[in-house]
Amino acid sequence: MIIGARSAWQITKGGHRKRHGRRRIAGASFDKAESRTSAESLPCLIPTAGSAKPVCQLTSLGATMTQNAPPMNPANLLLRFLLEIAALTGLAMGGWHVAFGWPRPLMAVGLPVVALAIWGIFRVPNDPSSNGRALISIGGVGRLIIEAVVFASGVAGFFMAGQSAIGISVGGAVAIHYCFSYRRIGWLLAASK
Structure with a gap:
């Protein structure tokens, strides 16, 4: 409408x-x-x-979407947004602690920027977790892989920075988020067939 x-x-x-x-x-x-x-x-x-x-x-890169995705709960969308921020923070902290000298600030800024670019560019059309637009359309499995890599890298970044309690908390919150997103996951998997 x-x-x-x-x-x-x-x-x-x-x-x-x-x-x-x-x-x-x-x-x-x-x-x-x-x-x-x-x-x-x-x-x-x-x-x-x-x-x-x-x-x-929509045939760009093999994505076939024939219907709109199921709507997501606003509380789950808020949790997802906070988890995205946490993952980017974890990547920045991990980048800072993995490098030494002048590459340190480049890694702390570069890793989250690259992750953010990949997260925003490669999307599934009509995905309820975003505005529904896709700059480069991908299949549902590809999108789930991108999300898993970004969230896992953010959690690993917290562990590399010595913040294991935060890493465990963020990892648990990611698992809870995906438990409540089972309809979206089913839609993404069906979209890849």
Whole structure:
């Protein structure tokens, strides 16, 4: 659903663009068509051949997404954000303690920047843990591998810095986060098939 005063373009069953008007209800603007979480509500890049409904495929680097992901609990999203910050902090601390001399500040800044770039660039389209956009689309398994490497590296960074209690706490919180994200993990694994 797009909120605003503009008209929305949708892809019809025949693959043609169709413009839908807007109507106002209590000061808000809504599509005439109901909001759907099915594949019909996705922007269609490449219509699937022979389908009755406009099921779409995003084919960059093999990612095939046919529906929106299940929504995530806001508390779990907050925990995820804090864990991302903790992982970047752990990488900075580990980079500081692994290097000596002039490379020390470069490692302390460079490791988190590289991890942040990889985390933000390689995404799964329509992922509920982000804004849904992907600069470079990857499959669900690839995304889970990136997340595991970043979180594990952050935990290892705390251990290298001599902060084992923080490392254990962050590692446990990551495990709890993924226990509560089982629907997202299932969606990511299904997206890779």
